[in-house]
Amino acid sequence: MEQLSRPWSRLQLTRSEFGRLAAGRGDTAALHRLRCAQRNRTVLVLKNLADRNASLAASAFLLGHAHDAAPTAVDVLLGHPWLAVWAVDRVRRDTVGRPDYLPFAALAAAALAGWSDAPVPVPPRAGLVPVPGLGVLRRSGGGQTVTPADLTGRRWTPIRRWWFTHQSLTLDLGVDDVDPYRDCFGLPVAARLTPQRAAGLKRSVGRAWRLLVARAPGHAAELAAGMSLFVPLAGGSTSRHSVTHADGFGAFAADPDLTPVDLAVTMVHEFQHSKLNAVLGLVRLCEPTDPGRYFAPWRPDPRPIDGLLHGTYAFTAVAEVWAALRAHPGLAAQATARFAVVRAQLDWALRELARAPSLTSAGRLWTDLLAERVGRLAAVSLPVAADAAARREVAEAERACRRTIAAG
Amino acid sequence: MTEQPVPDHLDVVDVSTQGLSRLLRDEDPELARWIEELVATLKSPRETTLAGWNSFLDPGAGSN
Incomplete structure (x- = not known):
């Protein structure tokens, strides 16, 4: 006898959850x-x-x-x-x-x-x-x-598990330098950190956490709610210093010797990928058949639409963190220079997304909400020279990428 | 008031409130169909192309 099915509910994001995730207020x-x-x-x-x-x-x-x-x-x-x-x-x-x-x-x-x-x-x-x-x-x-x-x-x-609390917000982070299956990122991972090296990393993460809670509390709250695992990468093997796996929500791998400020930005950056990967498992933001390749200003090579969406989402958050860090007395110069470049990159990225025919209605909604965030960043005042230098740098990268696309 | 749905939402069956042991014994054909669809999606060329890392890596994959 054939077994009867019973009703099953669907796992869905509500529209307001989707909007808050796109708006960086997850x-x-x-x-x-x-x-x-x-x-x-x-x-x-x-x-x-x-x-x-x-x-x-x-x-x-x-x-x-x-x-x-x-x-x-x-x-x-x-x-x-x-x-x-x-x-x-x-x-x-x-x-x-x-x-x-x-x-x-x-x-x-x-x-x-x-x-x-x-x-x-x-x-x-x-x-x-x-x-x-x-x-x-x-x-x-x-x-x-x-x-x-x-x-x-x-x-x-x-596995080492560390808790960092600042202003009542706690980051609960495991540091996995032992499980052989942590090698899923396609990069060499560090062996077990010595106690001395682990103590140094712990200090760096602690400083990064205090910076984020104090200067970018919205992003810190997201990390507190979703980031769970850090894998130290082996040193010297690559200039790429951090990575996320599409299926490994809440985990990221990075160079354990990053400075606290770079670690802060990296954690925010990588967690955007985790979030977007999870969103893409629930909502179709672009049609899977788009053969197009797009200029992604943070990369020398033209990217598929998914990559452009990922990068724009991640770097919007990165720009917000750098913008906030400009108010830090010891970081103002570095943050201003980095913010100028990332903001200029985001201008180009949004233009590329606007011409992508494969974005779905949800993809357009997502992109519009990103554009609102980038619009707020555009209102941030920068030294004219820094802004101009950043825009020249990104325009040159765009021309180089177009030549690559034209050459097929 | 019911919230508007997100457009282009994928159909994902929700088993999050089921105990795992009960789920493993479940032979509901509708659940089996959901799982087959999920597995087919995960095995699709697009998903396998984009599998793995997505940040600062392989220029040929779905990186940023």
Whole structure:
């Protein structure tokens, strides 16, 4: 007999949440919705994987039982960026060339549920057992199971978790320099930071946080509500200093030696990508068939429409932070120069978005709200020389990019 | 008053209030159809092209 379906509700952004996210005023409710959407997608993908693979099903059910016992803690685990990245990758490719991550998530879930003596199956060849959000265990033998009680002693390396509070606003940030699955960004990641280096990074993040709370409190509030994990990148391998993964909401990777002010700007920048990625999982902002390439002023190469949307959203926030930092006595010169350039870049970016035929109604609405923000930034007074130099720099970049586009 | 919907909203089934263990046992064909659609979207050429990083990286992908 065919089973009858029951009604299912839809996960949607309200129009006001969408508007607040575009306007850079993503409050706690809107960010909660985005986190919820990311976790929702991960859970759906886990069900698909469990339905097709008995081994994964066993881990998924263990995770499910732990969720029954400790729903709040396991909800956080189900929103873990590396679990989402692995799940989406696994459903796309069937194999990811390394042990599946789900058994490790089941181990973390058992720990969160307080099942100290529960033997949790893990891949037998895994000498290094990551426990998402908690740490890694180095194993000497090839046992088939690990219990949460094993996650202690000299073979256990916990993830550092730091809390920074300024003016009653707290950033709760994990620093993941141990989980092998943190390498999803496509850049070399730093090995475990020494205590001395970790202390230096902690000081930098603390200073960055105080700067943001004091000078850009709206952006700080967003980070407090949604940013969860920082992965230090290895030094010297690249000039690109920060990155976000499309499926890893709330995580970013960056050079741990950034100055506090660069770290502040970077955190805001990268979190815009996380937010927009999550929005794009719920709302179509552009038609997928647009073959066009657009001038994105912060890049030498022409970009697809998605890239232009991402960049414009991220750099609008960056410009707002630099504009706010101009009032800081020690940062005024640097902030003024950076703000002038980014503001000039945004002028061009909005012109490019205006000519894009592939933006949907939602995409136009999103862009209009960005244009309002950029309009407010246009009213900020700058030294004439700084403004002119920035506009010349961006115009030259635009001509170079056009030549690239014309050359095909 | 009901809020206006966001235009161009994608249809995403909401399982956020379901317990995971119950969801894993659920055999509702409508839920199965939702999940198949999600998986098909994730496997689409566009999604796989844009997969991964998006910031300061690979000029060929959906970076900013």
